[in-house]
Amino acid sequence: MTTTTQGDTALLDTDLARDLLASTEPARLALTAADGTPRVMPMWFLWTGDELVLATFAGTAKVSALRARPDVAVTIDRIGPPPDVLLLRGRVELTEVDGVLPEYAQMQVRYLGPESAAAARAEIDVPGVRMVRIGLRPTWVGALDFRTRFPAGFAERGR
Template sequence: MMLTQGDPALLDTDIARGLLASTEPARLAYTATDGTPRVLPMWFLWSGDELVLASFAGSAKVAALRARPDVAITIDTLGPPPDVLLLRGRVELTEVAGVLPEYTEMQVRYLGAEFAAAARAEVDVPGVRMVRIGLRPTWVGALDFRTRFPAGFAERGR
């Protein structure tokens, strides 16, 4: 039985597991405080049930998310064929003193240990505050043109 778009059980599919373990950036869509839409590429970590993003406290993004915590996120590859994971839900924000531990993990994951240490040293200064942005997806979509929608890719002659 094929899972329907929107079903959080899609997080347990190969496409979702692969993208959540990848170093592709997550693209966070949210509504700015002026009411206009925004999309930002961001590093992320998947905890097994929560997508974690990080930001510095005081940023415009954090203010907007506090006001309107409903978001959409995509993690995708260009392909061909493309793989796309779509997530929606409401984020929870937690402000911390210092560098967020998950941010350090993200730096290692995306930059490698050597570059991550140098990058952390640049931001780990007295008075720094960060915000943990956590999303437990309530809606999940997966576009997988190999197993879920193979005809969609085959029709293009590839």
């Protein structure tokens, strides 16, 4: 029986969270666009141990939207069956940098492998490139594994 409640950041210390945060599943970032409508964007990520780091290029609509409304939700999930789902919420901090963000270079290696990452980085690491580091320190965490943790209102069948 799991005693940690949904919303508790201690859920980051569960096997489910550790597994998904170390995976190459994409994070799906939910944000509010400038026109007030929701957007969901799949993105590579890096977990530092206390912060989820995402990256994008400077000057994008995504950056403008996050600057205006920094409260976000993120899901990292595996289809299953049964599905595994990690839900994060909080406020992002944006840091604009010259060049390729070091964490982005790490993401490229993780998602593409060393050789393909080097080729991909060579294409974007040009004079004048600016990137934005999107850092999320979760203030709310949810975990669903459909074995021991279910969504609220989900009636476990057959028990």
